[in-house]
Amino acid sequence: MNGAWNWIWKGGGIVLLAYVILRGFSTPLQPGLVTAAPSQLKLGMQTVTLTAAGQPFGKEGASLSEFTVVLRAGDQLLKTETQEVQPHGITVAVNVPGVLPSRALDAFVFTPSAGTLFLGNACFVEEAAKGDIPASYVANKPDESTPQLGFSFPFQPNIIESIRNLLWHVPMWFSMFFIMGLGFVASLGQLRTGKVMWDLRAEAAVRTGLLFGLLGLATGSLWARWTWGAWWVSDPQLNGALVTVLLYSGYLILRSAMGDDDRVGRLAAVYNVFAFVMLVILLMVLPRYTESLHPGKDGNPGFNKYDLDNSLRAVFYPAVIGWGSLCYWMYTLRLRMNRIAYSLLSR
Amino acid sequence: MALSLRTLRNAWTVARLEWQLEWRQGHQLAAVGLFAIASVYVAFQASDQRTDPASWTAMLWLVYLFSGFTAIGRLFDRERSDVRRYLQWTADPLGLILGKLFHSILTTTALTALVLGAFILFLGWPQGAGELTKPALLVLGAWLGGLSITVTLVFVSAVASQVRAGSGALGAVLGLPLLLPQLILSTRLTRGALSDTPWAILAEYPLFLAAISAGTATLACILFPYIWRA
Numbered sequence: 001m002n003g004a005w006n007w008i009w010k011g012g013g014i015v016l017l018a019y020v021i022l023r024g025f026s027t028p029l030q031p032g033l034v035t036a037a038p039s040q041l042k043l044g045m046q047t048v049t050l051t052a053a054g055q056p057f058g059k060e061g062a063s064l065s066e067f068t069v070v071l072r073a074g075d076q077l078l079k080t081e082t083q084e085v086q087p088h089g090i091t092v093a094v095n096v097p098g099v100l101p102s103r104a105l106d107a108f109v110f111t112p113s114a115g116t117l118f119l120g121n122a123c124f125v126e127e128a129a130k131g132d133i134p135a136s137y138v139a140n141k142p143d144e145s146t147p148q149l150g151f152s153f154p155f156q157p158n159i160i161e162s163i164r165n166l167l168w169h170v171p172m173w174f175s176m177f178f179i180m181g182l183g184f185v186a187s188l189g190q191l192r193t194g195k196v197m198w199d200l201r202a203e204a205a206v207r208t209g210l211l212f213g214l215l216g217l218a219t220g221s222l223w224a225r226w227t228w229g230a231w232w233v234s235d236p237q238l239n240g241a242l243v244t245v246l247l248y249s250g251y252l253i254l255r256s257a258m259g260d261d262d263r264v265g266r267l268a269a270v271y272n273v274f275a276f277v278m279l280v281i282l283l284m285v286l287p288r289y290t291e292s293l294h295p296g297k298d299g300n301p302g303f304n305k306y307d308l309d310n311s312l313r314a315v316f317y318p319a320v321i322g323w324g325s326l327c328y329w330m331y332t333l334r335l336r337m338n339r340i341a342y343s344l345l346s347r
Numbered sequence: 348m349a350l351s352l353r354t355l356r357n358a359w360t361v362a363r364l365e366w367q368l369e370w371r372q373g374h375q376l377a378a379v380g381l382f383a384i385a386s387v388y389v390a391f392q393a394s395d396q397r398t399d400p401a402s403w404t405a406m407l408w409l410v411y412l413f414s415g416f417t418a419i420g421r422l423f424d425r426e427r428s429d430v431r432r433y434l435q436w437t438a439d440p441l442g443l444i445l446g447k448l449f450h451s452i453l454t455t456t457a458l459t460a461l462v463l464g465a466f467i468l469f470l471g472w473p474q475g476a477g478e479l480t481k482p483a484l485l486v487l488g489a490w491l492g493g494l495s496i497t498v499t500l501v502f503v504s505a506v507a508s509q510v511r512a513g514s515g516a517l518g519a520v521l522g523l524p525l526l527l528p529q530l531i532l533s534t535r536l537t538r539g540a541l542s543d544t545p546w547a548i549l550a551e552y553p554l555f556l557a558a559i560s561a562g563t564a565t566l567a568c569i570l571f572p573y574i575w576r577a
Binding site: 240 | 502506509510517520521523524525527528531559562566570573574
């Protein structure tokens, strides 16, 4: 019975991870607008090209009448004429009037199969005076089509394709929390009973958790470079993460400094309990009270429910379970090593 | 383990003993003072007498941090020999750690006065800070930040003193990561107190620092008996 259960969770974890890697990298991204060129518009007739990322939304030389681009100033719509459609771009001619409700223009691209694409503050018109758009320039709101994109990841401005990192970065921290929690419980057990088995468990847990913490930092750093433009920024969430990794490195240093002193278990357990309480304060409590760039900062240090749609959930939850079971598997291996080393030493 | 009157009396005795020992042994106290004054003087020379608020804050807290290490790092050293055996028979661990924590409050007050005083004497107020509008907040921030540092250091040096070889370096290695959050909060508070940031925005920092101090002190009290019994 026990052996069968072991096969199920280990094999299941590996299957889930294989699914996550396959699905995570092969699922296409929904199309979304990235840039508009030129971004500064003059008055009068000119052309603007909107470029998109993700799945292609058009075919080369597609029927131009199926694609409509509308620029929005304030709450009024400015009409354009579609000139060229490419898989990842659309070029339109626009006649900019001298008066606009707002100098910033948002772009909407109405497509036959990919739904409506949106780019906020796509262009600016410095010279425009404030006022209503003249009637001959105003566009009617086109009909919206329902997108038929199949299984695809949502498009998020700035994040774009890097949204796939969600399946790596976040489960790393979840796994670390899970295994460090296990280590905390083991350390409490050590302090209560003084049994060496609890100490071996705590050591294995901290070692495994530290690895996942380092991987979480590395994947987070990559993501920060892509979205925020720097490998590291000063931010409550990041400070907390770094301190956590340093704290647990301290745990391993303390152990090795003690050598074969027989008080190592108790002292390490004391330090580990202290470290875990600090970890909870640093990563769960403090970031909620300070401003941060990290997603979902208003009361929750993760993505909020509107950022995760169903297609992402279908891969994200298996990723959490898969990484978690891999982490626990690594912990059991380390624990077995610790037990063998201990029984050899105490023979 | 329960907090009784006897424990408190014990704690008071330990705190008084610590203070008397500091006072009689002289060199400990002089070492901290010399360290603090000398580092402030290095800061004074290095900054060429012109500092902006950010670097003033950075230097203040670096000096404070290492003065704290010097003052608290050896707190459990004398419990390594015969004195330890004596205390193990007479004082209960809770009383002992409470006594050390009381002592750290006193140390914090002395350190704050010393370091801030030396900074104002040598470096003066940072330039570009304009009129100093919140001196009380500056002093309160320095004291609370210092307290959160020394309380954590008491725990760290208790752990480090149990390790036979090289506990001095180990204390620094274990202590620095534990002190990062306190230092981040303290430096922000000091920078805010020097600038024209309104009180209302800064008010949560002293609260956080006080909460961290109280939390670490409680944890130290819970966990210290396990170290002591070992």
